[in-house]
Amino acid sequence: MSGEAAKRVLLAPLDPVHDVGLKVIRRALEAAGHTTILLPPDVPPEEIVAAALEHQVDVVLLSRTIGYQVAEAAARFADLAEAAGLRERVRIAIGGMAIRPELAAEMGFDAAFGPGTTPEEAVAFVEGREPAPGEQRGATRRRPALAPTRTYRYRHAEIGRLLEEIAQELLAWAHGRLSPGVERAQLRQAMIRAARAGESTERLRREYARLTDGAAAAFYARGDLPPGLRRLEAGELQAIRRYAERANAAPAGPELRHGQDTLVFTQYGTGCPIHDIAHIKVLEGWSVDGVIHFDPAWGARTEGLLEGAFTHQRDGTVITPENLQHIRAGLGPYTLWQVRAHRGLNTAETVVLAGEYGADATKINIAYGSLSGGTDPERLAVDGLAAMRYAAEYRLPYDVVTNEELSGVPAHKAFAGMLIVAHVGRRLGGTPYLQPLFCKGPEALIRGLMDANHVDFHAAKILALRRIVDAPIWPGAPVGFMTHTEDRVQSSVTTALHAALGASLGVEAVTIASSDEAYSGGPITAASRVDTLRAVAEALRFFGRARIEPTPAAESLADELVEGIEQVLRRVAEVGFVRALYEGVLGSPEEGGHPGRAGRGTVYARAAR
């Protein structure tokens, strides 16, 4: 700051006690080369004006928490400053917890510094310029990257060897096998590319329609829509596009993370792309790193995806090329987008759509989709492998979930299935993220593993996985699931603590739920989303880079997990992966691992068609 440009700034708390905010700003002003005069608290407006005149200042910064009488006092200061001739050359601003630009304007001030104002914003005002990028709250946000720095090297050599053996067997088994889902994925990719090239897609679409069943077949044959579904109108789509443009032009919201590298994801899936975009805008307003598309359960059990922009779907937003494109267009520039493809008969095609329409990540898991997701293991093995090949082609990272735990499958078995899928994914050139559950699942309840605290079991999972392989970890999904109640405060707190634990353990990402997700009894509300995000932000702020220390019990549980995983993998290596799924090696029916039935008998040899 040159001497000429340096300003003289009077800082005065109208408050009878508090002047901390002004002291923080004073430090920033002095660091920027400005001269400051800080008055003690509770100086009357007349004396502040007199001091401003005496010191010949360029700027006066007042602070005060506003109440009815206090606002009058601040307005009186502005009037006195005007009448004393101060306003001809001095700019005045006011800050405090309840200060907003509208109130500052009413009181006669040139600027307002409300909650969350950075000292740099105050410096910019003093210097008579707009805050530079990075000086405003939230303005430092950059689009985060899902590019793990992990090596995927095995620290547990025997487990690595077993996984390679299982992967080779699985890939050999799958060679030459095909399914309608894999063929539709190829056709969808061809249709999208043909349309982009301006070529006809009619023949491809007819071929695609032949490979559909249920609701999709009715749609392609007669144009029937599943019950409740309706097409979005052009005006509706135009309105949401304008809304998204306006929302994207707004300043970035407050920081969610406090220097942590752990990305925070949350899901949407209201059944309507328009509502989804509105929800995404709320999530973006509170600086979530990424959003996850939830689709309806029937979409996983129906051969084929619909085409068109549709709303009024229950239980998630139907995946269609058009719905995904509209949602993509509504996303803010900072937001990562995951389109899940993990469990059903359209797994491979969904990855194609995700890749073609600009998703940043997807979700694939053969084991969970088979044992708890309802899809036949053989079918999902074929489709899942095709999906992983597409993910590699589109460079889409994907998480490999262990939701089997929610059915009661013990963690070591669920982890074994996850590690197999992740290893195969690496063999196919992909970037899999391991997704252990961070929730109070049946195993934890039955064995009392979370009675002492909620830290040790989760920490044990991370420790175990880290001992096995240097791979990125993305706990979910969502963290804190099964610990929520109807109490939104409680649900927010428990979600926030789980997220903070994940960050403390150095995981790459976490997925969180809104505070009313488990008990909403209907649509999730925007307010509940904000609850959770605010709670997570506070928890991450509270711990910062401090670490949560698990007890020695976590080490012991981690040892147990690693040992259990090795034993399961040994058995899988003996029987083969797909057979292991049917035979309960990766989760028996008693444990809640029920091999799914959707798509059973639909795998055929490539030459057979």
Place this chain on the structure above:
Amino acid sequence: MVAIGVAGTAKNTGKTTTLTALLQVAAGLGAPVGLTSIGFDGEDLDHLTGLPKPRVDVPAGTWVATARPLLKVGTARLEPVSGTGVQTAVGEVVLARAEEAGRVVLAGPATAAGLRTVLAALPRSGLCLVDGAFGRMAPMLATQGLVLATGAAYRRQLPALLAETAALVWLFERPVLDPPAGPVVRLHGILTPNDAKQASEALRRFGGAAGELRLVLGGVVPVAGLEILAEVLEALPIAPEIQFDNVMCLALGGPPLKVRGLLRRLGRRSRVGLARGFPLLAVTVNPFFPDESGGKFRPGYVDGQRLREEMAASLPVPVVDVRQQDASTVLHQVVGNLLSMRDLSIEGIKRTSSYLSVAPTHK
């Protein structure tokens, strides 16, 4: 444009209600009408009390000077015409024309200089109304006259409300002094007790006869400084004339009763007056007050009829309850008074006899 300011003795004294009543009168003049604010106005709920606020509705054709981000907040279709370069905490003030009638939200210039810039940017002919904010008045010096809104939100007890308002109006009535004939001691800024003592010393050095020496006070004269000034001047062998720049120097000095008392004390030995007058056109009264209990506000009211009658009896300017039926007639007279008092012409206004026949009520 000729401008009339609407200021209040406090927040919630009825500025916006007065403004909307004046707006109706102005709309009937047949000349262009402008509208702006020295604060922020037109929001649904009060920023502090959470109580509903009166809306500001404008007819089509009204010129509106407000911050750019607020152009689309109301229901009136405002077409921006030009920027002004005047900044507010909400954004730059722009001039816009209401293409369709409706509600507007105003954030205008916070200073007199800013208000002058905005007024100069408006069409030359016509009448502009300037809304106040809280008890702020100083920027209103850029207008040609003031309507003062007072009421129970200023002082809950009627005798105190009458006395303080009467004292404030009395300050507006101070005579305008002729230019000084002799030596002048001039003070600027804000009169501190120390300034008062130094001024006394300077006056003492001049010496001379009464009436030849003048103390000119610019800026604000708080009661603390005024008290010391009265004290030190009484100790001087001479009695200089005392001139304040304008009524705002006094009105912002502290409780009007106290300021009036100190001026009367000074007036016992000296001629006391203003360098320039500023017309107080009328006083409007509002029986409403925000009744706070347990941190929550509810609407409260004093006896409106009594308030109006007793206020009218104690003030030398028209007193209006803008919710009463005759308010429009009185406000028409107020506009006429402004024209005849200041010899102003509002181009385009049909100067009917009713405007010109109204005798100034200023005494």
